[in-house]
Amino acid sequence: MSEFVKIVEVGPRDGLQNEKTPLTLDDRRQLILDLMQTGLQAIEVGSCVSAKWVPQMADSDVLFAGLPKDPNIQFSLLTPNLKGFESALAVGCKEVAVFTAASESFTRKNINCSIDESFEKFSDVMREAKAHNIRVRGYVSCMVDCPYEGAIDPQQVAKVSQRLLDMGCYEVSLGETIGTATPDRVKKVWDACLAELDTTVLAGHFHNTYGMAIANIYQSLLQGIRVFDSSIAGLGGCPYAKGASGNVSTEDLYYLLSNMGYETGIQLDALMQASRNISNVLQRNNPSNYANAYWQKACA
Template sequence: MNEFVKIVEVGPRDGLQNEKTPLNLEQRKALILDLMRTGLKSIEVGSCVSAKWVPQMAQSDELYAQLPKMDGIGLSLLTPNIKGFEAALAVGCKEVAVFTAASESFTRKNINCSIDESFEKFADVIAAAQAHDIKVRGYVSCIVDCPYEGAIDPQQVAKVSKRLYDMGCYEISLGETIGTATPDRVKNVWNACLAELDSKVLAGHFHNTFGMAIANIYQSLEQGIRVFDSSISGLGGCPYAKGASGNISTEDLYYLLSKMGFETGIDLDALMQASHNISQVLNRQNPSNFATAYWQNQRD
């Protein structure tokens, strides 16, 4: 059997929260149901945050409650504080996520606190999750560059990642937030982190602002990383680069992994149907190179 690479689908949360067009609850539910038919094993449903600040994520707990729970498919919610965690707990969520950054400037701009203070904020979340046997995933933003302070020291990324793991996060997703990285710089980040943590607890989250995401994922694969975040139809722009693409598309990630001989568990027809449906709903062109070629071949 070929080696398995886990894809964590972040389109319904990280993708939609950065889309200009908010979807209603039924549209978001339809997207996730489409994704659940693809064979994806992990799907991020939404974020339990104030609708005042992130209207695209309104009623994420209600959305979670409405979804069917299926063996083999993990559904998660982002819960940046204890109030968000309690909302997730109330609807029976079995996995939550917390986030911080490797950049002090980004953390202050994004969540109005220092890195140390961000850990203090979600320490209660992790403790409560452990008390209820709920898994916690950690996110680290700005692992290569920060839009406010430039290059980030790989040792700082390793330090923050190790701290998340030691607090109880079972998996740490390292986010190349603004998409400026190249494989040589990604290699340096992984080298620093792999000196502190096993590759099994690390994941890559790459943005495609300058078209480097696939190259950076290839580099990560070479260093033993076997979990990657991606977004169906490349949902989500990059808020720090006007007009730029955001998350690597699940379609392009699937193509790379399948052609390299990795197993993903994904049904291609179902994936492309989900891709087509959400692109139609948003009335947008799909930025995925694979999707463009796939539909062209279907027409020819």
């Protein structure tokens, strides 16, 4: 039997929150309904944050509440504070996510606090999540480079990851936030983390600014990582990193994994239809190499 690699679809949240074209709640719902047809087992629906600061994520709790439930799909919401967690809890969300960074400068620019203060902010979330049997996933930005500080010490990444796990996160996703990494540097980060942590509690989240995301994922696979975040049609970017393009596309990640013999559970036709649909809604070109090759072949 082929080894399974889990794909966490972050397009509806991490992707759309940085897209310039605002979508209606119906548009966002249709994207998730399309993704539900693909065989993906984990979909990040949105973020319970102030619409004033992230208008693209307005009413994420309402969106979550209106989705048909599927026992084979784990839906999640990003909840950076207790107020956000309470909104998620009220609509029956069973998994939330919290985030920090391995860079002090990035944390201050992103969420207006230090790394230590970020942990204080979501300590209440962790406590309430435990009380209500809600799973918590952690995000760590800037696993390799920070747009303000430059290179990040791999030991710092390992330290922050360990703190999240100690607080109760079941998994920590390390974000290569600005897409500047190369496989040799990614290897050093995983080496530092894996000296202390098991592969089963770590995930990779790679951006494709310089076209290195797939190469970096390949390196991660070699080191035993078996969970990766990706975004349909390469949606997203980083608002705090000038020029940073979107997350690695789910289509390109699927192509890599399936052709290397890994099982993903994804239904290709449904994935490509979801990709085409959201690209049409946003009226943007799809940056996925695989998607472009797929449709060129289909139309030939």
